[in-house]
Amino acid sequence: MSYNLLKGKRGIISGALDSNSIAWKIAERCHNEGATFTLTNAPIAMRMGEIKKLAEETKSEIIPADATNVDELTNLFSKSMEVLGGKIDFVLHSIGMSVNIRKNIPYTEANYDYYMKGIDVSAMSLHKMLSVAMKLDAFNEWGSVVALTYIAAQRTYPFYTDMADIKAMLESITRSFGYHYGKAKKVRVNTVSQSPTKTTAGSGIKGFEDFFNFADANSPLGNASADACADYCVTLFSDLTRMVTMQNLYHDGGYSTTGISMEVMQKFVN
Numbered sequence: 001m002s003y004n005l006l007k008g009k010r011g012i013i014s015g016a017l018d019s020n021s022i023a024w025k026i027a028e029r030c031h032n033e034g035a036t037f038t039l040t041n042a043p044i045a046m047r048m049g050e051i052k053k054l055a056e057e058t059k060s061e062i063i064p065a066d067a068t069n070v071d072e073l074t075n076l077f078s079k080s081m082e083v084l085g086g087k088i089d090f091v092l093h094s095i096g097m098s099v100n101i102r103k104n105i106p107y108t109e110a111n112y113d114y115y116m117k118g119i120d121v122s123a124m125s126l127h128k129m130l131s132v133a134m135k136l137d138a139f140n141e142w143g144s145v146v147a148l149t150y151i152a153a154q155r156t157y158p159f160y161t162d163m164a165d166i167k168a169m170l171e172s173i174t175r176s177f178g179y180h181y182g183k184a185k186k187v188r189v190n191t192v193s194q195s196p197t198k199t200t201a202g203s204g205i206k207g208f209e210d211f212f213n214f215a216d217a218n219s220p221l222g223n224a225s226a227d228a229c230a231d232y233c234v235t236l237f238s239d240l241t242r243m244v245t246m247q248n249l250y251h252d253g254g255y256s257t258t259g260i261s262m263e264v265m266q267k268f269v270n
């Protein structure tokens with residue numbers, strides 16, 4: 001069903017690697033709601049990925065950009081305005097990568113070069129995007145930026161290793177830049193804290209499948225799917241949420257405020 005919530009809006013959507021990516025579902029949903037947008041990802045992911053299919057389906061242009069590279073981000077925003085025919089109304093930051101996780105390195109033995117890389121790719125990239133956009137005056141007033149995050153920023157999940165710290169930084173940038181961009185241009189910046197979701201980045205985490213099942217059993221509504229996340233992001237890009245900014249918004253079926261469910265407790269009954 002379409003409500004035309006994003007009719008006439010122009011956006012930039014990062015992070016669609018394959019059809020499991022949360023960004024992929026968000027792009028499809030935004031298209032469905034009448035938005036036009038460009039798709040972006042790291043050049044290396046373009047070579048591996050299937051993003052062309054999504055571009056055809058959503059009638060979008062692909063503009064490669066490594067999210068750690070300010071020049072490439074500048075090109076991304078300038079070209080997007082050119083291609084879409086005006087300033088930007090929404091941006092999705094859906095970028096996450098930890099080499100320490102990929103290489104199965106325990107948190108207490110983290111490699112610091114990998115740690116720095118993770119920070120740059122997964123958190124500072126949001127600052128870089130927003131700073132570039134501000135310099136180019138690329139946003140329309142009441143523009144909306146959403147970055148995807150995870151509850152390990154607030155509570156300890158041992159297997160999430162350095163990404164927990166990196167997500168905490170991402171959420172802090174959201175508040176800090178949200179203040180400045182709100183004052184300057186009424187641009188809103190929020191994070192959506194999503195349930196575990198079976199994607200390339202998600203499944204790379206040790207014990208992901210078991211944890212996915214635990215979270216599902218400990219959420220009154222069950223885990224939120226990528227499709228449901230797409231619905232939620234559409235509302236945040238729309239004019240219906242104009243006064244929401246600098247927030248970390250849980251989209252997790254109630255997981256974040258559930259202590260323990262009866263299903264999980266049953267497993268410990270003698």
Ligand SMILES: NC(=O)c1ccc[n+]([C@@H]2O[C@H](COP(=O)([O-])OP(=O)(O)OC[C@H]3O[C@@H](n4cnc5c(N)ncnc54)[C@H](O)[C@@H]3O)[C@@H](O)[C@H]2O)c1
Nearest residue numbers: 015017021022042045067095096148196197199200201202
């Ligand atoms: N899957 C989950 O369980 C889950 C839960 C909560 C939050 N998230 C967050 O959602 C976001 C999207 O992840 P996903 O689960 O859809 O996985 P995904 O692997 O499909 O997406 C991650 C994307 O980041 C891109 N990327 C990596 N390095 C980049 C760079 N240097 N420049 C530009 N792009 C780069 C990848 O190419 C990929 O498209 C991430 O921020 C992730 O942390 C995921």
